[in-house]
Amino acid sequence: MIERIETSVRMSKIVKHNGVAYLSGQVGSGASVTEQTRDCLLRVDALLEKAGSSREQMLQVVIWLADMKDFAEMNAVWDAWVPEGQAPARACGEAKLARSELKVEIIVTAMC
Numbered sequence: 001m002i003e004r005i006e007t008s009v010r011m012s013k014i015v016k017h018n019g020v021a022y023l024s025g026q027v028g029s030g031a032s033v034t035e036q037t038r039d040c041l042l043r044v045d046a047l048l049e050k051a052g053s054s055r056e057q058m059l060q061v062v063i064w065l066a067d068m069k070d071f072a073e074m075n076a077v078w079d080a081w082v083p084e085g086q087a088p089a090r091a092c093g094e095a096k097l098a099r100s101e102l103k104v105e106i107i108v109t110a111m112c
Contacts, residue, residue, distance in 0.1 A: 005050060014051045020059070021051035021112040025105045033070040033103045037077040040106045048110060055081070057111040058088035064095040064105040074104055 006013035015022045026047070028039025048054055065074060071092065082088075088108075097105055 014047055016051060016112055019111055021048070021053050021110050023047045023051070023108040023110070025064075025107045027097070027102050027105050033065075033073045034077055036103050037074050037106075040104055041077065041081050044106060044108055048108070051110065051112045053110040053112040055083050056086045058082075058086070058108055059111060060089045060109045061091075062107040063090065063092040064097060064107075065092065066094070066097050066103045068094045070103060 001017070003016040004012040004014070005016070011024055013024050023044065026040045026043040028036035028041075028043065030036045030039055045055070048057075063074065063078075065071060074092075088110075095105075097103075
């Protein structure tokens with residue numbers, strides 16, 4: 001069975017299937033990469049909870065940065081957020097994001 005949560009015409013914020021939660025890409029607000037990453041991760045926390053999951057159950061994360069020069073700044077926030085010993089498989093790359101003011105987008109897959 002597939003369960004879709006917070007579904008609109010274009011997308012669902014969460015899709016659950018066979019004990020796995022797939023979260024839509026999350027972006028944050030703020031002027032800096034630090035602010036946007038913190039906000040993104042707050043949104044991820046809320047979606048994980050809604051999916052019946054948590055940071056400790058993340059399987060894979062894909063992070064897109066508008067500019068790889070922000071890699072260290074984003075990682076400073078990320079490293080403080082990920083539970084010790086519970087880091088998921090992760091990829092990070094540079095991409096043109098949906099709006100020019102966006103600096104980071106985070107996509108999470110987790111057990112639920």
